[in-house]
Amino acid sequence: MAQLGGRDEIESLRIELAEVSRSIRSSFRSRASSFHSFTSMNSEQHNDDDSVEYESLYAAVQRLPTFELVTTALFDVKDEENVAGKKVINVTKLGAEERRMFIEKLIKHIENDNLQLLQKIRKRIDKVGVQLPTVEVRYKNLCVEAECEVVHGKPLPTLWNTAKGLLVGFTSLFGSKQEAKLRIIKDVSGIIKPGRMTLLLGPPGCGKTTLLSALSGKLSHSLKVSGDISYNGYRLEEFVPQKTSAYISQYDLHIPEITVRETLDFSARCQGIGDRAEIMIEVSKREKQAGIVPDPDIDAYMKAISVKGLKCTLQTDYILKILGLDICAETMVGDAMRRGISGGQKKRLTTGELIVGPTKALFMDEISNGLDTSTTFQIISCLKHLVHITDDTALISLLQPAPETFDLFDDVILMAEGKIVYHGPRSYIRKFFEDCGFQCPERKGVADFLQEVISRKDQAQYWHWEDQPYSYISTDQFIKKFKECHLGQKLDEELAKPFIKSKNHQSALSFEKYSLTTWEMLKACTRREYLLMKRNSFIYVFKSTQLFIIASITMTVFLHSQMAVDLISANYYLGALFYSLVIILVDGFPEVNMTVSRISVFYKQRELCFYPAWAYAIPATILKLPLSCLEAFVWTSLTYYVIGYSPEVERFFRHFLLLFIVHLTSISMFRCIASLFQTMVASMTVGIVSILTLLLFGGFIIPKSYMPSWLEWGFWASPLTYGEIGITVNEFLAPRWQKKMSGNTTVGHQTLESHGLNFDDSFYWISVCTLIGFTVLFNLVFLLALTFLKPPGRSRAIISYEKYSHLQEEKDGIIGLDENKKTNDAPLKNNICGVPKIKDNYNPATWMLEVTSKSVEAELGVDFAEIYNASTLYQENKELVKRLSSPSPGSNDLHFPTRFPQNGWEQFKACLWKQHLSYWRSPSYNLIRIIFIAALSVLYGILFWQQGTKLNNQQDLFNVLGSMYSAILFFGIYNCSTVLPFIVTERNVLYRERFAGMYSSWAYSFAQVVIEVPYLFIEAVIYVIITYPTIGYYWSAYKIFWSFYGMFCNLLYFNYLGMLVVSLTPNVQMAAIVTSSSYTMLNLFSGFIIPRPHIPKWWLWLYYICPTSWALNGMLTSQYGDIKKEISVFGETKTVAAFLEDYFGFHHNFLGVVAVVLIVFPIVFASLFAYFIGKLNFQKR
Secondary structure: OOOOOOHHHHHHHHHHHHHHHHHHHHHHHHHHOOHHHOOHHHHHHHHHHHHHHHHHHHHHHHOOOHHHHOOEEEEEEEOOOOOEEEEEEEHHHOOHHHHHHHHHHHOOOHHHHHHHHHHHHHHHHHHOOOOOOOOOEEEEEEEEEEEEEEEOOOOOOOHHHHHHHHHHHHHHHHOOOOEEEEEEEEEEEEEEOOOOEEEEEOOOOOOHHHHHHHHOOOOOOOOEEEEEEEEOOEEHHHOOHHHHEEEEOOOOOOOOOOEHHHHHHHHHHHHOOOOHHHHHHHHHHHHHHHOOOOOHHHHHHHHHOOOOOOOOOHHHHHHHHHOOOHHHOOOEOOOOOOOOOOHHHHHHHHHHHHHOOOOOEEEEEOOOOOOOHHHHHHHHHHHHHHHHHHOOEEEEEOOOOOHHHHOOOOEEEEEEOOEEEEEEEHHHHHHHHHHOOEOOOOOOOHHHHHHHHOOOOOHHHHEOOOOOOOOOOOHHHHHHHHHHOHHHHHHHHHHHOOOOHHHOOOOOOOOOOOOOOHHHHHHHHHHHHHHHHHHOHHHHHHHHHHHHHHHHHHHHHOOHHHOOOOHHHHHHHHHHHHHHHHHHHHOOOOHHHHHHHHHHHHHHHHHOOOOOHHHHHHHHHHOOHHHHHHHHHHHHHHHHHHHOOOOOHHHHHHHHHHHHHHHHHHHHHHHHHHHHHOOHHHHHHHHHHHHHHHHHOOOOOOOHHHOOHHHOHHHHHOHHHHHHHHHHHHHHOOHHHOOEEOOOEEHHHHHHHHOOOOOOOHHHHHHHHHHHHHHHHHHHHHHHHHHHOOOOOOOOOEEEHHHHHHHHHOOOOOOOOOOOOOOOOOOOOOOOOOOOOOOOOOOHHHHHHHHOOHHHHHHHOOOHHHHHHOOHHHHHHHHHHHHHHOOOOOOOOOOOOOOOOOOHHHHHHHHHHHHHHHHHOOOOOHHHHHHHHHHHHHHHHHHOOOOOOOOOEHHHHHHHHHHHHHHHHHHHHHHHHHHHHHHHHHHHHHHHHHHOOOOOHHHHHHHHHHHHHHHHHHHHHHHHHHHHHHHOOOOOHHHHHHHHHHHHHHHHHHHHHHHHHHHHOOOHHHHHHHHHHHHHHHHHOOOOOOOHHHOOHHHHHHHHOOHHHHHHHHHHHHHHOOOOOEEEEOOEEEEHHHHHHHHHOOOHHHHHHHHHHHHHHHHHHHHHHHHHHHHOOOOOO
């Protein structure tokens, strides 16, 4: 296109445009004042004058350079007197209200106006001879196989089956296991042609989803595919099918925290505009050459949807309108617990998310699930217009389409048993089956008839050859009949002729994986991540507030005035530093929940080629830097000087820097774990295992010198080690700790040496660099996991031996069962002027929803509600309601003796039976925690091998105490954390079933409490059996029982604590944050980091209400409270029992009270859970 010469000419043209635009608006104002006095002849004359002025204005627009021309259009404007005119506008700068008003103008009645809009666009394109790109999809001899593992018995995921499967899987490494290949798609061929609506029909399990996935290039790599699939003659590996086609899944995966409009805007931005800009430029060029002035509204619309990379686009408003989502555009999507859009709106959003893009081939999988027939008809009707007018390609799977929806399609593919029975025009399909001896009844929907006539169960009722006896006709016989008819032969002939690639439009297929540039993708993902952080700001504020409270408690527990600069106080300072590291480390744990909750949507969008993994990972990492800085600063500024660390300013900032990097490492590690394990239970399990492993090898609980030599590598491999080294070196090499002791050593060096942390000052910076290296490593693994791992939920298929044998014997044993739909035969009378009459065989419910829609009301100028209120029918119904609302004389009020059908005991038994089945069939929860306890008990046994009776000094006793402390705390934390998502899911079921009056919340809660007991009992037994002999405790039935009893009660109250927190919080993310804070208190006041005698008296009450302190008291005192062996303690000689009494405040004669308190805690937590789960309801729907 001709370009303007220089800047002066362009600027003068802009001035000219502005003047012409002002003159047109002035002309409109002058005519508006006398508009009503004009005759029709005068109106026509003025319309002609307007057209001349529009043409002159548009001629000036056409003289703009190409880069401005494609974004400049004539747009409606209103002045103060509400008189419409036109102005020149840059379509990239349209505001939200302008976009909404423009779409409202274009589309008032969705079906009719959308059709007119598309027709005008196509007419404009055809007028200048521009060819639209089309896609023809061919598949020939397509077969899809799945490898299934054959199992004996029911293939249910029970604990026993899963454990047996793990064992078989392990042994199969050295042998072979029985596998079977099942063919899902069996040698099918066909052509999906552009410009035609093709319906995919078939009973559930016939392979529809697999066929759609295969044709769209999104089939799982675990399935074996053979045969040919091509788009315009190109094989799938020769272009990017994910960008050329759009596969719309039957599952609705969306981020719940963003709105409907934001979801579509992000999708539109990532998918790009395809060939719209090129078509717009070519159309404008040819129009200029031919002197054609387009419709200003159509020109504005086409230019507005042809601009790449906009945050908000007119195409989003268009899709919102035609899908009926404009009424909920600013509503968050929501989920099971957060109020959001309805299920039907969510289904429409799933469709809109992909059709908002420029793809030319649509593969839609049961998009009508959850929609009423009227809405389904409206959506399919809009798609029909799109396909017919723009020559798109569409293959749409519907389970049971209504007759009027079925009639919208041009072609039908009927599937059964993984084979295609019929592939041809819709208009001929009844004739085909009539030729086979089956006739569709007059009042029967054709779609229902088609799915029943291929079923062995329902086929006989449609037999209509009275002169011949009926016999079952199998799927293979129907297929043979189709291949022999003229349609089958014509299809074979077309497939035999290869597609001529020279006919392929250059823009029909996409050969680039992503639509946006690297920078644009990064900006789009960063903007969305920032938006999500703002939407979750309450969580971050809540976390920071909790950290503030914990820091305030901590600094008053380790108060500066309570500690001196000596060897004993140095031990307390060391505990305070270790506790700070633990707090900062655990503070990153909620990142597991937040990452897992979004990972399914990420994988969906990655497979759709919205963006690569790095575009998602980089913003998720960088935007968390300020949060890590804030958390570290809050903790350091509150605790550093109040606790009384070394007062030098540089050491304060070095302390802050180290905690900041530890927090970064923590959230990077948990994000990495979530990306690797993908599910909530598995990620939380590995996350807690990681925390425990880091703490065990971090150098505080057990010093490096006490570890087995062959496990010392674990010390150097733990990121917490470098946090421990850096923070202790920064403190204990300060001048105030250089006080000389006997043996020519200082207090600081002696403290560091006793814990295996005796490093010089240079190790601070080595630790900082190493932690940065760990952060980079974790984020790199996070990126690689997102890039290469498969989406969650794609586990290997299993089939029972009995089922597999049955399929081998009967090839045609798959039967599709459909719901029976009955049509009301009552006559529908139409007495309202302008309302169209119902058509023959039309669904009355659909007709009523259509004719009473808002768009029809606006078109007819009526309000059906007002018409009904003024009718005699309304008065009759009102009288009827009044009469039926008055009780008959002598009648009693409806009364039930109880609220629930069963008494409390029966409710409890039913709930317990249900929970038993649920737990037995939840190996991801129960089997994993049993394996977790066993594996970590083995690790404890190895790390603390035979140290139970080797007591020579205080550090030996501290090591044994450390093993008990870490087992009590982290076995409990693991059970508490993993129960959260499980109880959240159960709570959703409780809300629904309690509302239905099935049982009371008390019956559910007590069943939930009781069902945990046997599993926790098994965990405690496993712990004792493994750790007691390996650590080498004193052999005594009394001591063994106390070890079991302490751990069992500990697991009980931690589990019930998790259940209690769920009952008090709205979602699993908040529950995880609250429990994380609880863990810090249970850790601080356990009696290990700071013993009871040294806790300030104003915090002693927290020590006594902390369950971990009683468990540690019971387990340690029962084991060593009666041991009279003398050991060296801080330069003195004391018996073990005396040291426990003096240092920890543990008395052997107090064990009876400890035993009672240990069992009281679980009872209290369980009772509170039962109370609050019934009183609080967080389901805001």
